[in-house]
Amino acid sequence: MTKSRLTSRSDGRVARRYLARRLEILRAAGKQFRASGFADSGMRDIAAAADLSPANLYNYFQGKHEILFFCQDVTLDRLIAALEKARRLKVSAAEKLRLVIVSHLRCVLDEIEGSAAHLLTTALPTRLQRSLVLKRDRYEDGVRQLIVSGTRNGEFVPCDPALAVRAILGALNWSVRWFNPDGTLTAAEIAEGFADYLIRGLLAKPASLHRPSTTRNLQRPAHKFFPQATRRHDEVPRFSER
Amino acid sequence: MTKSRLTSRSDGRVARRYLARRLEILRAAGKQFRASGFADSGMRDIAAAADLSPANLYNYFQGKHEILFFCQDVTLDRLIAALEKARRLKVSAAEKLRLVIVSHLRCVLDEIEGSAAHLLTTALPTRLQRSLVLKRDRYEDGVRQLIVSGTRNGEFVPCDPALAVRAILGALNWSVRWFNPDGTLTAAEIAEGFADYLIRGLLAKPASLHRPSTTRNLQRPAHKFFPQATRRHDEVPRFSER
DNA sequence: TCATTTACTGAACTATCGTTCAGAACTTGT
């Protein structure tokens, strides 16, 4: 028993390479999960997508469940980070919500970093499962609070915030089912349209646009949120064939 | 080779019993699919839910894929039927859309008849797959036309109908992920709240309620759409553990 | 009651899944 990977000395190139490979695998697995779902993504598929042998995956993760766990965990962390960033801003509730919606779609649709936060499965060990559900609830609670505060200050119409937040998150999460990076709509365009519609349903007053005006950079430029959003949404396969 | 089941003579009790059993199986399978997803619902689970031996399932369906196909097919037929009923009504676009939304949630959440129109999987043979996708597109097209006509007559705000319809259907379809028949909200209550919010996002004018007034029976009584909606939505497991 | 058709079942078959492991190939430090 010699120096382990994590306690290796000084520079730690090996540790860095190890972590980099882990991320590569997570990216490939996320893409695979998004494309084929969890159950239909075999370890052999993930390995092929990550350009590794199936056996080698087990040098980086304990098993399939751990890969899924980290996919969801990092995505949830990014969702929560975007949420808290929005909360700290001194803008209207509508503009905060817009940032959350746009960030959410980016986390879920992005071709490179996008993962599958929504693919919770009973296949996960109970401990990990509970941790994810808790984190997900924290996120949902936060978004709901955003709606509640908007309702309190009269910006939003009175409504059941628990229902509104689930309608919004449902619309966002379902997008991975039909989104096609080669289609006619970029992820950024979808995000804009969704935000317009989903926020309008909450507004008390028609309010011309309700896009951020003083803080226009919140949503622009689109290529900052979706740097590689060059492919487009296809018209023909309305729903994915999954 | 004697008389087959379908060509059996006169009264045809056997044929009726056969079809009834088929429906029982479809109901049990639909419940199972909704609860555990397609991949995690084994033939042995479906058989247990339908109170049959696994082998006996193959006397009624060619295989698992055919069970899924019929589950989705009958659900899509019901969705399209509700859509066309709404289109024939002489009411506002908002009220038509409300009927479609409420019917959709009923088709998807109902504890007895509800199925899983959204569980398209690559596991289906190409022929069946295409048939379902086509039907699903017909439904989506119809709902989008509803939005377009509402926009044309000034009732709805100008927007991208393709995005709006996907946001709406996404919110509706995602509901099976978190809906809990034992929870605090009945399916009918969810339908009302969702319809309020999702339609408000399209309206050009705030328009107090926009529930059907002259045709109040379109949405009332709730127990007509959800005859057995007595169980309630739970508060704790925000997302299903699937 | 008996013969025929229909409904059903337990056990086994095949394929595929996640996973393991002995050892090869490569990298690194001296």
Add this chain to the structure above:
DNA sequence: ACAAGTTCTGAACGATAGTTCAGTAAATGA
């Protein structure tokens, strides 16, 4: 160049999935 450490792989294992089939139980009609 050599040894130590690491990264990787092909082949196999056990479990479980969907499915099949020989044959039993039940229903039907005379």
